[in-house]
Amino acid sequence: DAMVIQNPRYQVTQFGKPVTLSCSQTLNHNVMYWYQQKSSQAPKLLFHYYDKDFNNEADTPDNFQSRRPNTSFCFLDIRSPGLGDAAMYLCATSRTTGVPLEETQYFGPGTRLLVL
Amino acid sequence: ELKVEQNPLFLSMQEGKNYTIYCNYSTTSDRLYWYRQDPGKSLESLFVLLSNGAVKQEGRLMASLDTKARLSTLHITAAVHDLSATYFCAVGYPGTYKYIFGTGTRLKVLA
Numbered sequence: 001d002a003m004v005i006q007n008p009r010y011q012v013t014q015f016g017k018p019v020t021l022s023c024s025q026t027l028n029h030n031v032m033y034w035y036q037q038k039s040s041q042a043p044k045l046l047f048h049y050y051d052k053d054f055n056n057e058a059d060t061p062d063n064f065q066s067r068r069p070n071t072s073f074c075f076l077d078i079r080s081p082g083l084g085d086a087a088m089y090l091c092a093t094s095r096t097t098g099v100p101l102e103e104t105q106y107f108g109p110g111t112r113l114l115v116l
Numbered sequence: 117e118l119k120v121e122q123n124p125l126f127l128s129m130q131e132g133k134n135y136t137i138y139c140n141y142s143t144t145s146d147r148l149y150w151y152r153q154d155p156g157k158s159l160e161s162l163f164v165l166l167s168n169g170a171v172k173q174e175g176r177l178m179a180s181l182d183t184k185a186r187l188s189t190l191h192i193t194a195a196v197h198d199l200s201a202t203y204f205c206a207v208g209y210p211g212t213y214k215y216i217f218g219t220g221t222r223l224k225v226l227a
Contacts, residue, residue: 042220050213101164107160
């Protein structure tokens, strides 16, 4: 089945130790998103790729970076995780067809990050 | 700037009762989504609403959209325990492929 896959599902890191979360998709969607969701809060968009074009949200800290080496893969790098970065990180994809009904976001299962 | 608000934030209701969750947004948009999220899980897409007056129904949930009032509702009919979850609306940011999520409504259905 076509889907959005995130690895790992759970990640424990130490304060200040760089960490990378990965997302892959078999949907061949051209848009990929990274959201941060803290406990009892709404998902917050960090950035998204429209094809190869990177779009950063104005309030996304510089500590968060992303890479998209090809259509299928997208990575979230946290250069120096702080305690406040502990959250669920959700990857999502969508495709642009010009038909809004076909442009629904599909979410991966998420990676829960714990910072010690 | 697009802002999306939901109310109520928390909702505790008895099984068999009806209730409505509201989603207000601040600027024009051509798409609105409703999602369900169970604790510790990802988001499950429920409905996509695209035009004024759109109504979608699935089981005990019905969603509607009033683009003039910039308001969407998610109506729950004869609630059952299995509907306990957090419900989010998300609005498409005009001219982009970004989506802004509402604050979420945590629903608890009591047996």
